Amino acid sequence: MDDRTEFNRLSWHxxxxxxxxxxMLMPFTQYHYRTLSTNDQLAYRRLLDCEDQDIWEWLRGFQxxxxxxxxxxVVKIRQASCxxxxxxxxx
Amino acid sequence: MTALRKLSFDAIVIxxxxxxxxxxxxxxxxxxxxxxxxxxxxxxxxxxxxQGGITCAIASADPHDDWRWHMYxxxxxxxxxxxxxAIEYMCSxxxxxxxxxxxxxxxxxxxxxxxxxxxxFGGQSKDYGNxxxxxxxxxxxxxxxxxxxxxLYQTNxxxxxxxxxxxxxxxxxxxxxxxxxxxxAIEIETGEVAFVESKxxxxxxxxxxxxxxxxxxAHINTGDGIGMALRAGYAMQDMEMWQFHPTGIYGAGTLVTxxxxxxxxxxxxxxxERFMERYAPNAKDLAGRDVVARSMMTEILEGRGCxxxxxxxxxxxxxxxKEIVHSRLPGVTELSKTFAHVDPAVKPIPVVPTCHxxxxxxxxxxxxxxxxxxxxxxxxxPGLYACGEAACVSVHGxxxxxxxxxxxxVVFGRAAGIFIQxxxxxxxxxxxxxxxxxxxxxxxxxxxxSNEKGEDTSxxxxxxxxxxxxxFGVFRDGEYMKKGREExxxxxxxxxxxxxxxxxxxxxxxxxxxxxxxxxxxxxxxTAIAADERTESRGAHSRRDFPERDDKNWLCHSLYHxxxxxxxxxxxxxxxxTVETFQPKVRTY
Ligand SMILES: Cc1cc2nc3c(=O)[nH]c(=O)nc-3n(C[C@H](O)[C@H](O)[C@H](O)COP(=O)(O)OP(=O)(O)OC[C@H]3O[C@@H](n4cnc5c(N)ncnc54)[C@H](O)[C@@H]3O)c2cc1C
Numbered sequence: 001m002d003d004r005t006e007f008n009r010l011s012w013h014x015x016x017x018x019x020x021x022x023x024m025l026m027p028f029t030q031y032h033y034r035t036l037s038t039n040d041q042l043a044y045r046r047l048l049d050c051e052d053q054d055i056w057e058w059l060r061g062f063q064x065x066x067x068x069x070x071x072x073x074v075v076k077i078r079q080a081s082c083x084x085x086x087x088x089x090x091x
Numbered sequence: 092m093t094a095l096r097k098l099s100f101d102a103i104v105i106x107x108x109x110x111x112x113x114x115x116x117x118x119x120x121x122x123x124x125x126x127x128x129x130x131x132x133x134x135x136x137x138x139x140x141x142q143g144g145i146t147c148a149i150a151s152a153d154p155h156d157d158w159r160w161h162m163y164x165x166x167x168x169x170x171x172x173x174x175x176x177a178i179e180y181m182c183s184x185x186x187x188x189x190x191x192x193x194x195x196x197x198x199x200x201x202x203x204x205x206x207x208x209x210x211x212f213g214g215q216s217k218d219y220g221n222x223x224x225x226x227x228x229x230x231x232x233x234x235x236x237x238x239x240x241x242x243l244y245q246t247n248x249x250x251x252x253x254x255x256x257x258x259x260x261x262x263x264x265x266x267x268x269x270x271x272x273x274x275x276a277i278e279i280e281t282g283e284v285a286f287v288e289s290k291x292x293x294x295x296x297x298x299x300x301x302x303x304x305x306x307x308x309a310h311i312n313t314g315d316g317i318g319m320a321l322r323a324g325y326a327m328q329d330m331e332m333w334q335f336h337p338t339g340i341y342g343a344g345t346l347v348t349x350x351x352x353x354x355x356x357x358x359x360x361x362x363x364e365r366f367m368e369r370y371a372p373n374a375k376d377l378a379g380r381d382v383v384a385r386s387m388m389t390e391i392l393e394g395r396g397c398x399x400x401x402x403x404x405x406x407x408x409x410x411x412x413k414e415i416v417h418s419r420l421p422g423v424t425e426l427s428k429t430f431a432h433v434d435p436a437v438k439p440i441p442v443v444p445t446c447h448x449x450x451x452x453x454x455x456x457x458x459x460x461x462x463x464x465x466x467x468x469x470x471x472x473p474g475l476y477a478c479g480e481a482a483c484v485s486v487h488g489x490x491x492x493x494x495x496x497x498x499x500x501v502v503f504g505r506a507a508g509i510f511i512q513x514x515x516x517x518x519x520x521x522x523x524x525x526x527x528x529x530x531x532x533x534x535x536x537x538x539x540x541s542n543e544k545g546e547d548t549s550x551x552x553x554x555x556x557x558x559x560x561x562x563f564g565v566f567r568d569g570e571y572m573k574k575g576r577e578e579x580x581x582x583x584x585x586x587x588x589x590x591x592x593x594x595x596x597x598x599x600x601x602x603x604x605x606x607x608x609x610x611x612x613x614x615x616x617x618t619a620i621a622a623d624e625r626t627e628s629r630g631a632h633s634r635r636d637f638p639e640r641d642d643k644n645w646l647c648h649s650l651y652h653x654x655x656x657x658x659x660x661x662x663x664x665x666x667x668x669t670v671e672t673f674q675p676k677v678r679t680y
Contacts, residue, residue: 001597004593004595005595005597005598008593008595008597008598008599008600008601009597009598011600012257012279012598012600012603015131015309015310015311016131016135016139016309016311017131017134017135017136017137017138017139017140017309017311018137018139018140018309019140019306019307019308019309019310019344019345019346020345020426020429020430021309022309022310023343023344023345023430026310051134051237052134052135052139052237053139053234053237059429060422060425060426060428060429061425061428061429062421062422062425078429081429
């Protein structure tokens with residue numbers, strides 16, 4: 001997949017079944033993903049393949065993913081949401 | 092003309108949420124070639140958000156519970172424009188549908204005695220409103236929707252339903268006689284467009300809360316099925332009826348479950364007053380959602396709102412103690428920390444009524460058959476069915492009770508499946524679609540692809556959402572709505588002419604978002620016209636210029652006709668089969 005297609009895929013996959021996740025992942029894909037290291041990008045792509053309920057447990061700090069790289073990316077997303085503030089608007 | 096790839100099925104369900112997968116399961120089980128087509132992976136459908144539970148009189152919390160009491164609550168909750176035959180069907184068949192889910196393996200929470208756990212929700216009573224609060228909402232911890240989707244997905248796989256995952260339905264295909272014979276859809280991964288042909292097409296595309304700026308709905312809730320049906324010229328029912336959930340977190344819109352108030356939380360204004368005691372002396376904070384949302388807005392508009400701008404109120408939980416808040420409402424603490432930056436065990440949560448649920452939709456009978464009206468007479472639309480939030484069967488009328496949506500999904504998804512299966516067994520023959528018929532359904536997408544000059548989706552979407560928020564929110568007023576309608580009139584052309592820069596094929600999100608916005612617009616316009624023309628207040632539809640319920644003129648459904656843009660009336664069913672009619676009364680809680 002070329003870069004644009006892959007980025008579009010990530011944008012589509014960061015729209016989830018729950019608004020709670022949307023408002024954290026959509027801006028993250030838009031504004032942070034491209035600035036991540038290759039390893040973190042890989043981890044983020046893997047995160048997007050997980051179940052909404054799991055992602056939601058992690059993003060709200062209920063649980064920590066066992067997989068270290070997933071845990072690392074979750075911390076970054078939580079941090080980014082704090083910095084950006086969470087709003088309704090499309091990223 | 093375009094030569095499209097063609098896929099053929101006995102039945103195709105558009106939507107892999109709770110309603111869609113319950114319908115596809117029913118048909119697949121009887122051996123028909125069934126497809127379930129979904130723009131997102133099915134278990135990422137919006138149903139996953141439903142944390143509260145599924146309301147049903149399974150007589151677990153209370154062995155004397157009775158589906159007729161549930162029916163009474165639902166009719167009353169609907170402000171008497173729910174169809175009583177449909178509500179009777181839902182409440183009486185509900186237990187069977189829920190036990191089927193239990194047998195499929197849905198991991199319900201349990202009481203100590205091993206029976207399915209049920210919690211109290213707003214609007215629930217015993218003994219036709221005379222026996223106090225009931226606890227009727229069955230739950231699988233705080234992940235009922237997730238559990239439902241997984242159970243249905245697995246059971247569908249076992250029964251060999253074909254899943255077309257990440258396919259985006261664009262428009263309905265109709266043959267020369269006007270029968271619906273399938274849809275045109277895009278396979279998102281490749282961008283390839285296909286004609287998915289079928290003898291029965293079920294729209295189970297869910298809600299459209301994204302027409303408002305502030306909503307609890309995820310971004311995927313864009314009313315695509317409603318858009319498709321309106322473009323095909325079919326009438327929509329009760330589109331003015333939108334539920335505003337009382338407790339959306341101020342700012343983020345994310346939902347704090349009604350369970351908080353079930354567990355003893357309550358709302359306060361800036362003076363710390365528990366104001367629901369004034370508006371609903373008996374049920375207080377557990378009155379119907381419309382009643383609570385309106386009371387909150389009244390507090391805010393009369394200057395008793397909280398915060399610097401006085402534009403929200405507080406949900407107080409701290410009096411329950413850390414222990415209870417954390418054990419009974421585990422999600423709420425983190426939710427509130429993440430989105431409101433407060434710990435609810437210490438400080439109250441800022442909340443505001445937020446768009447939550449679309450009561451209106453595609454009118455259907457209890458078999459899921461879509462209905463339109465021609466010259467004032469109901470007409471079945473051959474080949475088209477609907478269920479779930481996209482449909483209006485109508486069990487929620489002017490206001491839905493908490494937990495009744497999941498029940499609606501499984502009962503009427505199942506009912507549609509049973510009916511279609513019978514029809515298929517008897518044999519359905521429709522004339523095949525011609526190339527022109529298919530082209531017709533591809534036209535909108537072709538225009539979008541070829542447009543070079545036009546505005547972009549995100550600016551237009553914002554405009555649409557703020558127009559709806561400002562003029563068609565919790566309180567409505569004729570003069571303002573006129574302005575809103577004028578704005579929408581101008582927007583129609585602009586939205587029809589969106590241009591996208593990215594013309595690539597694979598995962599072209601810009602294309603899908605543009606198509607979604609066009610669907611949102613159709614929903615918004617139907618909402619605006621119906622809201623303006625229903626000159627009364629009922630349930631969730633509340634007008635400052637017509638503050639009273641008007642049973643003489645409006646004890647009926649509204650039907651919005653997209654071609655003439657006119658609103659007509661449709662009779663409400665007051666003839667349940669096995670119980671006496673519940674006569675309209677003044678609705679107090
Ligand atoms: C935050 C929240 C909490 C809720 N909690 C509860 C609760 O506790 N109890 C309760 O009863 N109700 C609850 N509700 C309401 C309930 O969740 C929804 O009404 C219900 O899940 C809708 O289910 P559905 O099957 O009709 O549609 P959805 O689950 O929304 O599924 C729609 C499906 O259609 C597909 N689709 C849409 N458009 C297209 C297209 N163009 N092409 C292809 N596929 C398409 C989607 O991919 C998806 O699979 C809640 C709602 C919200 C917002």
